[in-house]
Amino acid sequence: MRxxxxxxxxxxxxxxxxxxxPADRSGWARRLCDRHRGIGGDGVVLHxxxxxxxxxxxxxxxGLPGEISGNGVRCLAALAVRRGWAEARHxxxxxxxxxxxxxxxxxxxxxxxxxxxxxxxxxxxxxPAALEPPTDRVLDHPLQAAGRAVRVTATxxxxxxxxxxxxxxxxxxxxxxxxxxxxxxxxxxQRTNVEFVTVLSRxxxxxxxxxxxxxxxxxxxxxxAGAAVASIVSGRAERRLRVVCDGGALEVEWPxxxxxxxxxxxxxxxxxxxxx
Numbered sequence: 692m693r694x695x696x697x698x699x700x701x702x703x704x705x706x707x708x709x710x711x712x713p714a715d716r717s718g719w720a721r722r723l724c725d726r727h728r729g730i731g732g733d734g735v736v737l738h739x740x741x742x743x744x745x746x747x748x749x750x751x752x753x754g755l756p757g758e759i760s761g762n763g764v765r766c767l768a769a770l771a772v773r774r775g776w777a778e779a780r781h782x783x784x785x786x787x788x789x790x791x792x793x794x795x796x797x798x799x800x801x802x803x804x805x806x807x808x809x810x811x812x813x814x815x816x817x818x819p820a821a822l823e824p825p826t827d828r829v830l831d832h833p834l835q836a837a838g839r840a841v842r843v844t845a846t847x848x849x850x851x852x853x854x855x856x857x858x859x860x861x862x863x864x865x866x867x868x869x870x871x872x873x874x875x876x877x878x879x880x881q882r883t884n885v886e887f888v889t890v891l892s893r894x895x896x897x898x899x900x901x902x903x904x905x906x907x908x909x910x911x912x913x914x915x916a917g918a919a920v921a922s923i924v925s926g927r928a929e930r931r932l933r934v935v936c937d938g939g940a941l942e943v944e945w946p947x948x949x950x951x952x953x954x955x956x957x958x959x960x961x962x963x964x965x966x967x
Contacts, residue, residue, distance in 0.1 A: 694723075695770055696730065696960040699762030701909030701938030703960075705730050706770055709737040709748060717754035723965065724752040730965065733905045736763045738770075744781035744792075745771050751904030758850040759785045761808060761912015765957040768792040769802035773959055787849030800959040808913065808951045811920045812847040820845045821878050830925055831856075837872035844921040848951070851883040851903070852917030856927070861887035861899045863907075870901025884911065886918040895933045896922050909938030916951050919943040 695706040705723050712735075713719050720735045722728065734757065737748040747767055749757040764783045771777040772794040782789045783806075791807040813829070815822040820829050829845035844854045853873055857865075866887060873885045885901040898918045900911040908914075915934040922928035923945060931944045941955040 692965040693962065694730065694965055695962050696732070697766035697770060697957060698960065699765045699910060699912060699955060699957040700936055700941070702760075702762040702911060703732045704734050704736045704760075704763050704766050705732040706736045706738060706767060709739040709746065712737050716750050720750035721752065721754040722967070729967075730963070733902065733908055734760065734763060736760075736767055738767055740776060741782070741784050744777045744783055746784045748786065751902075752906075753904040755904050757904060758787045759790070759848065759913060761806060761848070761914075761916060761953060762910060762955075762957070763912070764790055764792065764806055765802075765804040765912065765955060766959075768794050768804050768806070769957040769959055772796075772802065773800075785849065797956065801956055802958075803954065803956050805952060805954045806912070808848055808916050808953050810950055811916070811945070813920075813924065815845070818845045818847045818851050818883075819880055821880055828924060832878075834873070834876060834878055836876055837868050839869065841869065841873075843873070843878075844925055845879075845883070846917045846920045846924075848913040848916050848920075850913055851879055851881055852886060852914060852921075853879065853883040854886045854888050854918050854921035856925075857887055857889050860889050860897050866899050866901055866907055870907065874901060874903050884914050884917065886911070886914050886921070888918045888922060890922060890927045891935070893927075893929045894931070895935065896928060897935045899937060910936035910941070912941065912953060912955070915941045916943060916953055920945060920951065
């Protein structure tokens, strides 16, 4: 089985043709993503050709399917342009809908990609979050997690997100303790991705991530988008801002009542052959 390894700001993926994946993908993906006995990655991206671009299917490191990954979409878009499968402007088809991308080479194997991530969903039913009666937004909602009282702002970018605002940048202990507790909190029936957000200014936020089905990651595309949306709807930031992750920065713009646009880099690392 041939594969390509790529990353977006340190959020790394194994890209495999969908036709080469086995029918039972769970254990297979877990083994591929194992950083000691496999290739190592935060997830496996399965791809196939589409008339206007590519098809994207994600299996997270825990072997469970994911709806979408912003960094994964960028990695696939970069690979598609590099291999000549698609034009610089094309569409990546995910299970939550098509995502238009525009790819520009900025180095030997590095690409800068602008992605239309679609309209964020804010309603509790759409996230989803367990609120009765349902609400049109989930803003600074109080929860108890890991023995702490926290407030969360929940959004969806096609996958669920939960932002926790912190006065100082979250340390490793907080991420490792609160991340898994919120990921599997009963308030989130489909689990959730967790963003620890520190507002640096109205144009810049600092975010650390705990991803559903993966754990700590150096960056997250949809997580950065979710953190930006949470900052905007709670009145903490402007609609155009820079999101600084452990692995680098993403640019986010969310016009009022419009689609969220995100721009960042992806790097193709190497090709290989899995013989296991």
